[in-house]
Amino acid sequence: MNPRASIWLKTVYARTWVRTKSIYGEPLWVAVNVGFPFFTSLALSLLYSSAGLKSGIGFAFLGGVMVSFWGNVLWSMASQFNWDKQQGLFELYITSPAPISAILIGMSLGGILGTAPSAITLAIVGWILFAPPANPLWPLVAVTFALTLASLYAMGMALSSLYLVYGREADSVNEALHEPVSFLSGVYFPASLAFPAVLQAIALVIPLAVGMDALQRTLFSLNSTGVADLTLVYRDILLLAIMGITLLFAASKALKILEEKGRRAGTIAVRLR
Amino acid sequence: MSYVRSLVASIRVGWSRDFGWTNPILGFSLKTIAPIASTMTALTILYIGFKNGASIASAQFPFLLGYIVIGATLYAHISAYSWVPTLAIAEGKWTFVFPQVYVSTRSSPPYLAGRCLASFFSSTVTSMASLVVAVVISLYLFGVAIPLVITPLSLFLFGIALVVNIFASMGLGFLLGAYAIFASKFEWALPTYVSGLLMVFSEALFPVTSLPHPFSDIGNVLPFTEFIRASRAVLLQGSVGSYVYYLGLSFIGGIMLLVLGLLAFKYAERRARRLGVLDRKVV
Amino acid sequence: MSFRDAKPTVEVEDLHREFKGKEGTVLALDGVDLKVREGEVFGVLGPNGAGKTTMIRILSTLLLPSSGSARVMGWDVAKRPEKVRPLISTASGAERAGYDYITARGNLWFFSQLYGLSSKLAHERINEFSEMLGLTDYLDRKFYTLSTGYRQRVTVVRAFINDPKVVFLDEPTIGLDVMTALKIREFLLKQAKESGRTILLATHNMAEVDAICNRVGIIDKGKILACDTPMALKRSLGAPALVMEMTPPPDSASLEPLSKVDGVKGFTSSIDEERGVGRVQVVVDSDESAQGAIDFARKSGMNLISNWRQQTTLEEVFVALVGRGFREREHESPS
Numbered sequence: 001m002n003p004r005a006s007i008w009l010k011t012v013y014a015r016t017w018v019r020t021k022s023i024y025g026e027p028l029w030v031a032v033n034v035g036f037p038f039f040t041s042l043a044l045s046l047l048y049s050s051a052g053l054k055s056g057i058g059f060a061f062l063g064g065v066m067v068s069f070w071g072n073v074l075w076s077m078a079s080q081f082n083w084d085k086q087q088g089l090f091e092l093y094i095t096s097p098a099p100i101s102a103i104l105i106g107m108s109l110g111g112i113l114g115t116a117p118s119a120i121t122l123a124i125v126g127w128i129l130f131a132p133p134a135n136p137l138w139p140l141v142a143v144t145f146a147l148t149l150a151s152l153y154a155m156g157m158a159l160s161s162l163y164l165v166y167g168r169e170a171d172s173v174n175e176a177l178h179e180p181v182s183f184l185s186g187v188y189f190p191a192s193l194a195f196p197a198v199l200q201a202i203a204l205v206i207p208l209a210v211g212m213d214a215l216q217r218t219l220f221s222l223n224s225t226g227v228a229d230l231t232l233v234y235r236d237i238l239l240l241a242i243m244g245i246t247l248l249f250a251a252s253k254a255l256k257i258l259e260e261k262g263r264r265a266g267t268i269a270v271r272l273r
Numbered sequence: 274m275s276y277v278r279s280l281v282a283s284i285r286v287g288w289s290r291d292f293g294w295t296n297p298i299l300g301f302s303l304k305t306i307a308p309i310a311s312t313m314t315a316l317t318i319l320y321i322g323f324k325n326g327a328s329i330a331s332a333q334f335p336f337l338l339g340y341i342v343i344g345a346t347l348y349a350h351i352s353a354y355s356w357v358p359t360l361a362i363a364e365g366k367w368t369f370v371f372p373q374v375y376v377s378t379r380s381s382p383p384y385l386a387g388r389c390l391a392s393f394f395s396s397t398v399t400s401m402a403s404l405v406v407a408v409v410i411s412l413y414l415f416g417v418a419i420p421l422v423i424t425p426l427s428l429f430l431f432g433i434a435l436v437v438n439i440f441a442s443m444g445l446g447f448l449l450g451a452y453a454i455f456a457s458k459f460e461w462a463l464p465t466y467v468s469g470l471l472m473v474f475s476e477a478l479f480p481v482t483s484l485p486h487p488f489s490d491i492g493n494v495l496p497f498t499e500f501i502r503a504s505r506a507v508l509l510q511g512s513v514g515s516y517v518y519y520l521g522l523s524f525i526g527g528i529m530l531l532v533l534g535l536l537a538f539k540y541a542e543r544r545a546r547r548l549g550v551l552d553r554k555v556v
Numbered sequence: 557m558s559f560r561d562a563k564p565t566v567e568v569e570d571l572h573r574e575f576k577g578k579e580g581t582v583l584a585l586d587g588v589d590l591k592v593r594e595g596e597v598f599g600v601l602g603p604n605g606a607g608k609t610t611m612i613r614i615l616s617t618l619l620l621p622s623s624g625s626a627r628v629m630g631w632d633v634a635k636r637p638e639k640v641r642p643l644i645s646t647a648s649g650a651e652r653a654g655y656d657y658i659t660a661r662g663n664l665w666f667f668s669q670l671y672g673l674s675s676k677l678a679h680e681r682i683n684e685f686s687e688m689l690g691l692t693d694y695l696d697r698k699f700y701t702l703s704t705g706y707r708q709r710v711t712v713v714r715a716f717i718n719d720p721k722v723v724f725l726d727e728p729t730i731g732l733d734v735m736t737a738l739k740i741r742e743f744l745l746k747q748a749k750e751s752g753r754t755i756l757l758a759t760h761n762m763a764e765v766d767a768i769c770n771r772v773g774i775i776d777k778g779k780i781l782a783c784d785t786p787m788a789l790k791r792s793l794g795a796p797a798l799v800m801e802m803t804p805p806p807d808s809a810s811l812e813p814l815s816k817v818d819g820v821k822g823f824t825s826s827i828d829e830e831r832g833v834g835r836v837q838v839v840v841d842s843d844e845s846a847q848g849a850i851d852f853a854r855k856s857g858m859n860l861i862s863n864w865r866q867q868t869t870l871e872e873v874f875v876a877l878v879g880r881g882f883r884e885r886e887h888e889s890p891s
Contacts, residue, residue: 007672014669022657032462039469043478044318050479051322052329088653095616097642098670172295176303179310183317193325194317196414263620266575266613
């Protein structure tokens with residue numbers, strides 16, 4: 001095998017292994033990661049109930065599941081390099097022949113595998129407690145879910161490149177991004193039922209918004225006839241595919257430019273001691 | 274005197290820690306965005322329920338929006354500063370600041386209280402800003418004006434309620450801090466769970482009476498629930514009598530929680546000292 | 557052992573690096589020239605803020621120079637970092653870089669994969685180097701459970717696992733106990749002698765330089781002041797240093813005129829708190845200068861309780877070059 005390809009694959013595997021071993025090596029992680037999304041979903045489910053829309057409970061728990069991944073993207077993807085910088089790990093990545101993109105893809109795969117147990121637990125608990133009405137189109141659910149995750153994590157890779165130069169400031173931006181993106185994406189509610197067309201169109205630049213729309217349609221059939229509006233689902237699938245590829249490409253380019261900038265400004269190895 | 278000096282210095286350190294990396298305007302703006310978004314999520318769900326369900330009358334809807342906007346912003350306010358002691362301890366162990374504080378004259382309580390108060394000031398500003406912005410956004414998004422009672426008296430009474438709630442939030446902060454002293458990992462896990470529980474039980478988004486018994490009883494005894502009820506009484510209903518009643522309960526509950534928190538924290542410190550974990554780094 | 561015939565592995569020419577910040581511009585490297593050859597252990601010795609770490613960062617491709625050139629194994633570090641990186645590794649005493657929930661072995665294996673090693677070869681090397689550093693019994697412990705000394709041993713193993721041609725070490729034994737530091741130095745010497753690796757060691761620990769370095773470059777304020785074997789540098793001073801002890805310890809103001817005594821190249825002072833005695837080490841170029849320094853002390857009213865001549869140390873070489881010791885230099889330095 002080509003040496004560069006070999007290093008790339010080994011790096012992806014190794015970084016995935018580190019991420020999943022860290023999580024599964026401490027089983028408490030699953031319980032810890034379920035906590036806040038569960039209570040948020042529970043509170044919003046009760047809000048849907050008190051608002052007279054019990055059929056909306058499914059949106060609350062779907063939102064909890066996706067927020068688990070979104071949170072992982074923001075805090076364990078984008079922020080991970082900040083932590084790695086502080087521990088002196090990041091400079092080891094830079095000075096090795098391993099491409100940073102391989103590290104990021106390994107982190108993404110590890111993040112997905114590591115978040116999956118808590119996300120699945122949340123979905124099961126929600127189902128047991130509330131049995132929200134749903135009529136899923138499973139093949140489309142699977143496709144949209146996979147594409148949503150791919151685009152989300154590609155976005156995480158693009159965000160992580162900020163840490164090459166912006167260090168702690170990007171951490172605060174991260175904190176500021178979490179909730180507004182969740183809101184604009186309609187994580188806990190169908191945005192198409194609440195937002196004006198202009199706002200929906202603006203939100204379509206966010207992979208999470210597109211993915212949530214597709215998942216909500218394929219899981220809960222938003223149309224009053226009970227049949228999902230598949231035209232919009234196919235639109236969402238196409239958008240997700242384009243976004244995923246574009247973000248991967250953009251992340252790769254951004255990483256190269258920002259690595260160069262980081263080397264010039266001397267910020268790659270800056271860390272708290 | 275050295276206690277006050279320690280407290281004031283800790284407030285300044287807490288403020289610098291939160292805003293030292295940028296100018297205060299940018300710092301505040303970034304901190305305001307999250308509570309606005311979480312409030313708007315709750316308001317939007319109510320709106321969808323109003324439009325697609327059958328249980329909310331048109332006349333009732335603006336009032337319910339007000340109910341949620343107050344509850345959601347105050348919940349965010351409480352969450353923001355009640356977990357600061359945990360953060361200060363975990364961070365302090367990592368940077369070796371906490372052991373140094375512990376062995377100082379007045380030890381850790383004024384330090385943690387000061388850090389908590391610094392966060393109280395900043396979260397008060399950000400929560401109030403998010404309340405105002407959420408009201409404005411609701412007007413444009415839902416076409417509904419939220420009927421808040423904004424008079425000098427209501428604002429003054431609301432300010433008092435915010436101050437009275439410090440006891441409860443700080444008490445909770447010290448309780449969570451008691452766990453953080455021992456924790457070598459997942460120190461942020463307990464505050465996260467407690468924050469989630471508060472969302473359900475503090476009447477932030479819906480009346481606790483809608484919960485089945487005995488869960489509704491839990492919500493009724495929390496000082497945070499009474500604080501939010503007092504705030505709604507004065508800002509939404511304009512009822513000073515109800516306000517005084519709820520605020521009294523919040524004050525009593527807050528004092529009890531603060532005493533409990535301090536006792537738990539003191540016990541935790543003694544035990545941690547015996548076990549030798551006060552300066553054990555968190556992972 | 558002469559390295560003159562060995563090929564150069566690290567070449568630095570007129571290297572400059574400045575940092576622009578809110579407080580102004582800091583010139584970290586001010587025209588450094590250096591050549592290190594294959595199999596050499598080269599020490600870069602200087603006080604804090606001298607530019608050692610900046611130079612290591614440039615050579616390890618973490619940082620770009622402002623001007624000048626630096627090549628590792630013939631490849632330009634600024635223009636062709638992708639060619640340099642497979643051939644080098646770096647380790648710092650300030651890092652304890654590892655994933656806390658993974659074992660030491662798991663961490664080492666992970667880093668080996670970044671260099672494309674097969675798992676079999678990686679584990680062979682992990683076992684071999686761990687044996688040399690007394691780390692074997694700790695390999696299967698989670699990283700966060702290891703003490704500082706063992707984490708640093710893991711760091712050192714990590715630096716050699718990819719069989720690098722050039723290793724950059726930045727204060728690798730700082731803060732470590734004597735035994736651990738000794739073990740690491742023995743390991744480094746072995747690696748250089750038996751495997752022909754070039755080791756560039758940035759440090760302000762003179763004992764370390766004396767113990768393992770073939771040559772040393774003394775750096776201060778971004779410039780290399782002298783570069784030779786430790787023995788040659790010490791011999792260059794000529795006369796052995798003079799050590800005077802006085803009580804009570806003299807203050808720095810009263811010692812200032814000492815540097816004006818004929819033949820005195822510089823001095824450094826310290827206080828022995830337990831004995832209540834001040835000690836002044838004076839670098840002199842002759843026995844007459846040493847006597848001149850003693851006469852100065854007596855005429856200044858200092859109560860001289862003893863004086864003797866001692867073998868020159870590298871700090872005295874530094875003092876002779878700069879006029880002040882490491883401690884005094886670090887107090888002066890704005891960085």
